[in-house]
Amino acid sequence: MRRLHLPARVLWLALLSPLPVARAAAPAPPPLMQALEAELARTAELRLPDAPPPYLVSYEVLDGEVATAEALFGALSSTDDGPYRMLRVDVRVGDYALDSGNFEGNFGDRSGTRMRLLPDEDEVLALRRELWLATDEAYKGATEQLSSKLAAREGSVRELGPDLLRVPPLVTEPALRPAVPVEPLEALVQALSARLQGQGLEEGRAVARSWQGVRVLASTEGHRAWLPTGFAVLRVEAATRAADGALLRDAVSWVVPTPAQLPPMAELEAEVDQMVAWLQGLRQAPVEEDYLGPVLFEGPAAMEVFRQLLAPELAGTPAPERPPEGFADGEQVPTARIGRRLLPEGWTVVDDPVAAREQGLAGGYDHDFEGVAAERVELVQDGVVRRLLMSRVPREGMDRSTGHGRSLGADRRVAMTAAVTVQPARPRSPSRLERKGLALARQTVQPYLLVVERLEPPALAEDFRVAFSGEAPLPGLTRPTRAWRLYPDGRREPVRGLSFVGVDRRVLRDVVLAGRVQEPRSELDAEPGPQRFGIGVVGGLPVTWSVPPVLVGELELHGAGGREQRVLPPPEIGLAGPVRTD
Amino acid sequence: MSPIPTTSPRALAPPLFLLALVLAPPLWSHARADARPAPPADLDPLHAAVQAELLRSWELLQAQPEPAYWLQLAVVDRVTWTVQATHGAAGTWTEDHARLGDVDLRVGSPELDNTHKIRDAGWFSEEERARVDLPLQDQPTALRLGLWRAVDDSYRAAVRQLIKVRANDAVKVAAEDESPDFSAAPVTVDLRPSPPLVLDGEEWTDRVRQVSAVFLEYPEVHDSNVSFRAVDEVQHTLSSEGTRLRFPRRHLRVAVSASTTAEDGMQLEVYDYVDAASPDGLPDAETLTRMAHGVARRVTALRHAPLVDPYVGPAILRGRAAAVFFHEVLGHRVEGHRQKDEDEGQTFTDKVGQPVLPDFLDVDDDPTRARWGDTDLNGHYPYDDEGVASEPVSVVDDGVLRGFLMSRSPIEGFGRSNGHGRRQPGAAPVARQGNLLVQARRTVSYDQLRARLVDLVRAQGKPFGLIFDDITGGFTFTGRVTPNAFNVQPVTVWKVFPDGRPDELVRGVDLIGTPLTTFQRILAASDQSDVFNGSCGAESGWVPVTAVAPDLLIQEVEVQRKEKAHDRPPLLPPPGPASSTPREGT
Known part of the structure; x- marks a missing residue:
């Protein structure tokens, strides 16, 4: 480290000394920001021989408290709480037109993004040591990534647009991270999972997590921001077994900004009890072996249909470039396209994170992870895509971020839905939807209409065929966990064992009728791609969707029963599913 | 807004993993903490729940067409406390309680059972082991439901495996060693007390924080860590033979590590630690500080040491x-x-x-x-x-x-x-x-x-x-x-x-x-x-x-x-007040 000689030091002190006037000195920034600023300043000296220096260094620190509690049948099985301070550093070399980003190298290749846990204590020097090491690694990774990208482009005649959009720096006042006590979550999961005991269930689990904190941004572009962030998730799941041995699962979940915004206990209990009753009834339900006909999606299932099929069509971030010789050789066809008809005439789709934040919905926020103010975006008009959600990664014809740059962990910040409202042209009453559905069923020689109320969320999907291709047609949608047959006489009969066959976005154009937009519903999700699958119970980013129930003219579903029964009865009288008797 | 994104790990261990036998000192990276209360063994609700489910399962399994001939239920009731520090800043004192269950179940006979190795088997041919979900609280119904599912899963997996074992035995030539699959053992009942482990979390947090600041004096130490970890376990083992065991096991470790990158890119790390079975066996602050200086000096010296050829x-x-x-x-x-x-x-x-x-x-x-x-x-x-x-x-x-x-x-x-x-x-x-x-x-x-x-x-x-x-x-x-x-x-x-x-x-x-x-x-x-x-x-x-x-x-x-990385050392000097020469002594 260079040291100032005395005369220079004296001059420096003189310049910095406050004048003897009655003016309060600006308060020092919090220690974390002091550390970020100090190391950002030093990045100007970063230089590798024969390689460009960084043109942009961005620090993002998730600084918060997290509490998680899990209970099995009324007894705690896991509990955890404490601070969480994770650094994400993104170093880019090159310039805004062509930089090291937006490139996905071969397996094991490094990038300019690094994650590193930071000390919980506000010791500036200790924080700076971690920042120093992470920035150094990220710069080296970015340099390699740029060279790989240039090599991949060698000989290519494709004309490619810029890599990163300029944005004005975001500067906010410091915000504190709130405490997140675990005890209320423990009490909640114990109470709710206790309701699963003695109900003939094999599995009964409740898990809750609350993460509350700030996203601290600091960059060489001038960002100095503290963005309050957080969510709470509660999930109760249960399983029982049908007579043929099929394991039947169902779950209810809530995603809200803070635990205080969860519904009242009586409402939570009622939903849990309803789930239990559903599972108990489902044990005797028939297997829906093959179905080809109209399907009515109601409640959470309608939300899942739009979330799974529509979200990738609204995110405008182009796919990253890939090496031509790579495993996933990538002349990738962009999914989201302006001008594509996605929905019937007259339908609109809007994403408005700020309004959602004002309404206290989990998907809402004011600024995205890149420090860009969130915009209301009218994505679909009259059923046709007119605009797309954008992060700072531009695409042809779209050179402005809409403030939707988010993603999990170290992933590239890409456009991701936040708070979507799908509005049909002419909402119909529930009875009208059912009547129309039954009429369509008659036309396809089905004695009943299939109604789906819940789909397995992708984050928990066990059937990876939804995301990855195989020999059979992709299901396209996750499996229904609550479905029934609606007969013309009004009788409702639960069915089980269903999977979709070959669904894709085109079914949305075939929506025959839709109801009124339902209450907003939030879930945890990820940016479009296979990372949406298998996130787990409490991982992901909150999104909110407000959608109508929809009647689709024709869908194909295949059903399968179970294979293996339990041998031992459970250790509680009357608790059980069936037991093999041979 | 995902603090801890989780994924479904589906990493596949290569087959060589089973052959590579690794020895390593594990690098484990407010208030006063007392371990769980220690009820007398016969009144221990966890032990009692395991015993009840063992007896019930055993009886039911005897009535099956392929009866189990041995069943063991084991639970490790583990509390782990950790804290670590780096460069003078401490992490949080954490306490983690887990109950880890195992079901070991044999069908067939001691001469040939479901654990018999299947020769020339393909990948993933090993018997599935059931996951045992056990609550941390002594709630008998929840405990027994978790054990019930695991025993049932284990039994069905064992029967499936035995079918494959018998077929494999018929197809293959005689084994070189035709010893049985299982041997008898004495029945033992030993229920030992598990007195609480008392730790002072604040004291250990202060200690690792203070010691971690030592490394700021060594500019060539790039990364470092000082950690404390204490594990207090009670193991319960109950078998259909009548064996009932409950005994404690404690392991405490303080560890100091420092790493650097040599000019040729080689990553160098020195790790020193003290293991003990009780807090009394761990070093005091002064000794730990000496350890840290020693580690720092060794890693600094290594950075300048020449390479050896084969x-x-x-x-x-x-x-x-x-x-x-x-x-x-x-x-x-x-x-x-x-x-x-x-x-x-x-x-x-x-x-x-x-x-x-x-x-x-x-x-x-x-x-x-x-x-x-x-x-x-x-x-x-x-x-x-x-x-x-x-x-x-x-x-x-x-x-x-x-x-x-x-x-x-x-x-x-x-x-x-x-x-x-x-x-x-x-x-x-x-x-x-x-x-x-x-x-x-x-x-x-x-x-x-x-x-x-x-x-x-x-x-x-x-x-x-x-x-x-x-x-x-x-x-x-x-x-x-x-x-x-x-x-x-x-x-x-x-x-x-x-x-x-x-x-x-x-x-x-x-x-x-x-x-x-x-x-x-x-x-x-x-x-x-x-x-x-x-x-x-x-x-x-x-x-x-x-x-x-x-x-x-x-x-x-x-x-x-030795395998080595190739990155240059950090391009900038470390931040902070490190002097250019490490302090001697202390």
């Missing part, structure tokens, strides 16, 4: 290096189950009664031993994971092979367990090491040993000899598909010159070789031994182990270049 010549393995060497080279090869597994190299299977080591060496494995001098031994345990009391085993006596480490899977000539069936919770037990103790009947002082090394260097016309002073761990391959070799990974290696020049610290090599050749070249042992406490990873997961050995003079060893 070399063959005489060497001394200091105690810890010799201990790891014996753990890898001998210990894994005398684990009982390997003697009847025809995919294994079976180096020693047919050598019982024959010399395998120089006649001045004895090797025992004694899990009953709790201490070596003042050092608590990691590989101490009263009962193994099959409910069998641990026993001292004479493996080599006067250089002659005498016995093997046995689980309840018998082998030809060794029909019973000697209490070495071990596992990490979640895995099936196999024979594993506990405290491997290498002792010499004829010794010389270390100075004499060193003088003999210099003589050997001269006699062999070598430019230098090597002293392996400290090691991080090692691994070995015991199968037939890969070379039956070992690799011991030293941290500190010294060149010793025949002309009296001072020893020179060097870096960048691993000690390699094959077992039989290397054993033949052990020439002498010193009169001082050292202890390596660590964890060993193999088929049945990670288990705590100890190896103790004297310094050994070896006529000829081979070293190969």
Whole structure:
């Protein structure tokens, strides 16, 4: 480290000394920001021989408290709480037109993004040591990534647009991270999972997590921001077994900004009890072996249909470039396209994170992870895509971020839905939807209409065929966990064992009728791609969707029963599913 | 807004994983904490719930067409406290409570059961092990529901596996070792108290924070960590034979590590630690500070040490290096189950009664031993994971092979367990090491040993000899598909010159070789031994182990270049007030 000689030091002190006037000195920034600023300043000296220096260094620190509690049948099985301070550093070399980003190298290749846990204590020097090491690694990774990208482009005649959009720096006042006590979550999961005991269930689990904190941004572009962030998730799941041995699962979940915004206990209990009753009834339900006909999606299932099929069509971030010789050789066809008809005439789709934040919905926020103010975006008009959600990664014809740059962990910040409202042209009453559905069923020689109320969320999907291709047609949608047959006489009969066959976005154009937009519903999700699958119970980013129930003219579903029964009865009288008797 | 994004890990371990047996000191990275209350064993609700479900399941399973002939339920009730610090800033004192359950169930008969190895099997042919979801609270219904599902899953998996075993047995030629799959063991009831472990979290947080600041004085130390970890376990093991065990196990560790990158890109790390079975055995702040300075100075010195080229010549393995060497080279090869597994190299299977080591060496494995001098031994345990009391085993006596480490899977000539069936919770037990103790009947002082090394260097016309002073761990391959070799990974290696020049610290090599050749070249042992406490990873997961050995003079060893990274060292100097020269003393 260079040291100032005395005369220079004296001059420096003189310049910095406050004048003897009655003016309060600006308060020092919090220690974390002091550390970020100090190391950002030093990045100007970063230089590798024969390689460009960084043109942009961005620090993002998730600084918060997290509490998680899990209970099995009324007894705690896991509990955890404490601070969480994770650094994400993104170093880019090159310039805004062509930089090291937006490139996905071969397996094991490094990038300019690094994650590193930071000390919980506000010791500036200790924080700076971690920042120093992470920035150094990220710069080296970015340099390699740029060279790989240039090599991949060698000989290519494709004309490619810029890599990163300029944005004005975001500067906010410091915000504190709130405490997140675990005890209320423990009490909640114990109470709710206790309701699963003695109900003939094999599995009964409740898990809750609350993460509350700030996203601290600091960059060489001038960002100095503290963005309050957080969510709470509660999930109760249960399983029982049908007579043929099929394991039947169902779950209810809530995603809200803070635990205080969860519904009242009586409402939570009622939903849990309803789930239990559903599972108990489902044990005797028939297997829906093959179905080809109209399907009515109601409640959470309608939300899942739009979330799974529509979200990738609204995110405008182009796919990253890939090496031509790579495993996933990538002349990738962009999914989201302006001008594509996605929905019937007259339908609109809007994403408005700020309004959602004002309404206290989990998907809402004011600024995205890149420090860009969130915009209301009218994505679909009259059923046709007119605009797309954008992060700072531009695409042809779209050179402005809409403030939707988010993603999990170290992933590239890409456009991701936040708070979507799908509005049909002419909402119909529930009875009208059912009547129309039954009429369509008659036309396809089905004695009943299939109604789906819940789909397995992708984050928990066990059937990876939804995301990855195989020999059979992709299901396209996750499996229904609550479905029934609606007969013309009004009788409702639960069915089980269903999977979709070959669904894709085109079914949305075939929506025959839709109801009124339902209450907003939030879930945890990820940016479009296979990372949406298998996130787990409490991982992901909150999104909110407000959608109508929809009647689709024709869908194909295949059903399968179970294979293996339990041998031992459970250790509680009357608790059980069936037991093999041979 | 995802603080801890989670994914569904579906990583597939390559088949070689099962062959590579790894030894390493595990790098584990407010208020006063008391462990769980300790009810009398007979009133322990967890123990009672396990017992009730064991009896009920056992009775029901007897009525099945393929009845179980042995059932064991085991629960490790574990509380772990940790705190770590870096560069003068501490993390949070955390307490983690977990209950880890295991179901071990056998169908068929002791002669041939579902655990029998399927020969020439494809990948993923091993029997599925049931997941056991156990609550932390002593709620009998929730506990028993978790156990019920696991027993039922285990039973159905066992029946499926037995069908495959029988078919495989019919298709294949007779096995070389036709020993049964299971042996009888004495029924034991031993319910020990588990007094609470009392820790002062604030004190330990302060201590690791203060000690971690030491590294700020060493500009060439790039990264560092000081950690405290305490594990307080109570193991419950209950079997259909009537065995009922409840016993505590404690392990505490303070560790100091520092790393740097050499100018040639090699990542260098020095790790020092103290293990103990109680807080009294851990170092005070002053001792820990000295450890930190020592680690910092060693890693700084290593950064400037020259590389060694591949070399063959005489060497001394200091105690810890010799201990790891014996753990890898001998210990894994005398684990009982390997003697009847025809995919294994079976180096020693047919050598019982024959010399395998120089006649001045004895090797025992004694899990009953709790201490070596003042050092608590990691590989101490009263009962193994099959409910069998641990026993001292004479493996080599006067250089002659005498016995093997046995689980309840018998082998030809060794029909019973000697209490070495071990596992990490979640895995099936196999024979594993506990405290491997290498002792010499004829010794010389270390100075004499060193003088003999210099003589050997001269006699062999070598430019230098090597002293392996400290090691991080090692691994070995015991199968037939890969070379039956070992690799011991030293941290500190010294060149010793025949002309009296001072020893020179060097870096960048691993000690390699094959077992039989290397054993033949052990020439002498010193009169001082050292202890390596660590964890060993193999088929049945990670288990705590100890190896103790004297310094050994070896006529000829081979070293190969160590794997290394290639990144330049950090481009900027570290932030902060570090001076350019490390402080001496302290």
